[in-house]
Amino acid sequence: MASRQAYAPTPHSYVPNTTISATINLDEEVKLAETRAERDLQDSLAEIFSIIVTLDELERAFLKDAIPESDYTEICERSLKQYKSILADETVAKAFVGLEEFKAEWDVSYNVPACATTCPRAHDVQLEVPRATERLKVGMPSTAVTASTGTAPQPAVATDSKSGQLILKATEDFITFLDALRLGLLAKDQLHPLLTDIIQSANKVTDRDFENRGKIIQWLITLNQMKATEELSEHQARELELDINSAYSAAFASHSYTEALVDYQPSPVRLHTCMQCGSGSIHGNAFAIGRPRDLHYIPSEAMSGQFTSSAAPLEGRNFFVFPLLCPPVDDILKCSKVSRSNHPLQTVVRAVRSVASLEEANRGLFKGANEEDHVLVTDQTIFHPQGGGQPSDVGVIRAASGASFDVSAVRMNSVTEGEVLHLGRFADGSSQFKPGETVTQTIDSEKRILYSRYHTAGHVLGGAVRHLLEKEVANFDELKASHFPESAACEFQGLIEGKWKDSIQARVDAYINKDMPVEIDFWNEDDFRANGLERLIPDRKAMGMADDEKFRVVKILGCEVYPCGGTHVDSTHRCGKTNVKKISRSKGISRVSYTLP
Incomplete structure (x- = not known):
């Protein structure tokens, strides 16, 4: 039986020519999609094509002031989100390959209509879509990349509360990004959103073309052209950190910005005696604020874009507080004299x-x-x-x-x-x-942060293996774990075959990418039972604990709960890429090892 044929609309690349129209069929025969999956794929690719054409026309209209700035921004952001959403599908992304490859395959260009009064051969001319190409590479509207002079505060007048808030937010975004680099978070999906925040917040602060603004845009383009899980090289990471540091210093070098920030005093933070260890050290204030966590403390009287771990007296001084991207959560052990701080x-x-x-x-x-x-x-x-x-x-x-x-x-x-x-x-x-x-x-x-990342990642791995294989492996149970960087691994009762390695990796990736909060709590036996976790109740007598003492637990919300006295990061995403290295088996015990970047 002959394959199904049908007539499709005139292809976009066809240019009518009246001098030979009698010898050319104006329609082209193409095969219909055999399955729904094939049809969905073609629809998705067609959507991408339409987004590219729309963006090019939108950019052209914006440059000619034919569309209001607010409308341009809204349409551009929506189109970029649709573009990214469509390419999030692995099948579509594989067929798409890349922007340049897609343009070549689909011949993404414009046919200029013939006009006898201007150019009789205009229909032979084709225009590329450079504006859309640039916008898709940057991944942000032009209005977000370039500061709006109508809204950004000027250095000379940046002395009101609103300006102080904007500067504070921009500073926090720079600090967060630098923290991410120092933690080894180098994948596109980890860095791209943070770099976007930097550009947007910096543009709200100043319309000055400060040093390295252009380099930030180029880094955004570099990240945008990478695959979601693709990572920067060590050399690229160093270059990026240097450029961000330079841009940070240049953007806020003006004394006027410092004055604006000092003038902005939203609830001045004053250090006092720590309720945990009785000292007046810098970490004490983390408990006064609420949830225990380590923070960047920047003296309000000397705000200049620099971090501080000042050895000067701390009592009574005012500080601006920025949360660390990867703070170790409260690591109080049974010994009440062990502080959770990583500050002097x-x-x-x-x-x-x-x-x-x-x-x-x-x-x-x-x-x-x-x-x-x-x-x-x-x-x-x-x-x-x-x-x-x-x-x-x-x-x-x-x-x-x-x-x-x-x-x-x-x-x-x-x-x-x-x-x-x-x-x-x-x-x-x-x-x-x-x-x-x-x-x-x-x-x-x-090293404290590295050990915290490894410890949390080990619990994520343990939870992932349990959820995946508890009913698949005979006599399954979680045993001990090592979170030393050179020998990190979790051990399990039961034989886990090598065929499960990819599935375990996929489950770990999912938990890491979900950015599950990590919290510290203190439970008694009734708390374990109420949560259906009787199997985790520690031996109170063996630990030398009094009857009224509670057990310290780490809760990875959405994953697992473990009795634990170690240090941890405050969300799974901050562990970084957790690679399942190998699965080994011996005497009924399986060992799943892992590494971090």
Whole structure:
């Protein structure tokens, strides 16, 4: 049986020619779509074609002032959203390939009508669609890319409350983007929305063509041409960070902007004694605000686009507060003297001991220590001890005398309950601390954030595997996990075959991309039962906990709940791309390893 044929409308590329019209069929025979999927694909590609043509005409009309700015912006934004929405379908994206390839395949151009009074051969001329091409590459309306002189505040007059709010918002957007780069979030779908926010907020602040504005637009084009999960290279990430930092400084270098921000005082933030550890340190205010989380604190009297971790007295000073993109949430352990802050903390030395003088049980905690190493005990600490599969913090402890102690490992005391041991070595030529001496603790914040990302990602992986395979694998159960970057993995009872690797990766990706909130809570046994999680109730007696003490849990909303004393990021998206590395099996136990960028 012959394949079905039908007549289709005249193709867009056909140019009528009256001199040979008698020998040319004005219609072209094409095959009908055999399935609904084929028809939907062709409809989607046709929609893309119409959007490109519409955008080119829209840009032309806007340049000629033939359409109001508000109408242009609305139509352009709607068209760009439709364009992105259609290409979100993998089948359409695969057929589309890329903008230039699509234009070549579909011959996206205009046929200029013939006009004897102007150009008798005009029908032989074809115009490309450069305006639409540029708009689709940028991914934003022209009105968003270029500041509107009618709405952006001028430096000389930027002294009212509204201008201060705009500057504050723009500053926060810059900080958030830089945080993302430092966390290794390099995929298009992670960076593109944040870079768009920067451009839009900066344009509301100033219409000056500050340094590197053009480079920001070029980076937006670069990201827009990437696939959703495609990532920038390490070299590109460094270049981008440099350009954003330069643009940040240039955009807000004017003293007038500083005055406007200082003049804007929405609820001045004043630091006070921390309800957790009794100190007046910078992290205390996070508890006063509400939900515990780490923040950027920028002194209002010296706002100049720079972060601060000032060692100057903090009590009574006013600060503008910007949430970190990836703050570790509250990591209070059973020991009430472990602070959740990653900001410097002043505390008092209680003891300085050589490793050799430690009890045998405690010496076993530091197997790699030698005779030059010492152990410090302080009244409070911001160093998170190793435990729960998470590495300990590292950093430095300094005294006003100049003495310095490099912390290489932290453990909970095996003999004295609630005491934290800091293993390390005094710097060459440094004197030792004395009991009662005031010191300042500073942790390696980058490692803290890295460990927090790994810990949350491990719980996401555990939840994903449970949801996917709990009913597929015989005798399934979650066992222990390691969140050390070099050996991160989750172990499960039951044999998980290698065929599940792609499915596990897809489920993990879905949970990460959903940006599920991560929260810390404290539960008793009744709370576990009320949530149908009896299997997770810890052994109170084994943990040495009083009957009225509650268990610390981490809740990944929409995924899982785990009893946990570790540090975490505050949403799954902030873990970054979590790659399922491999699945290994031995003696009825399956180990699923993972890595982060």
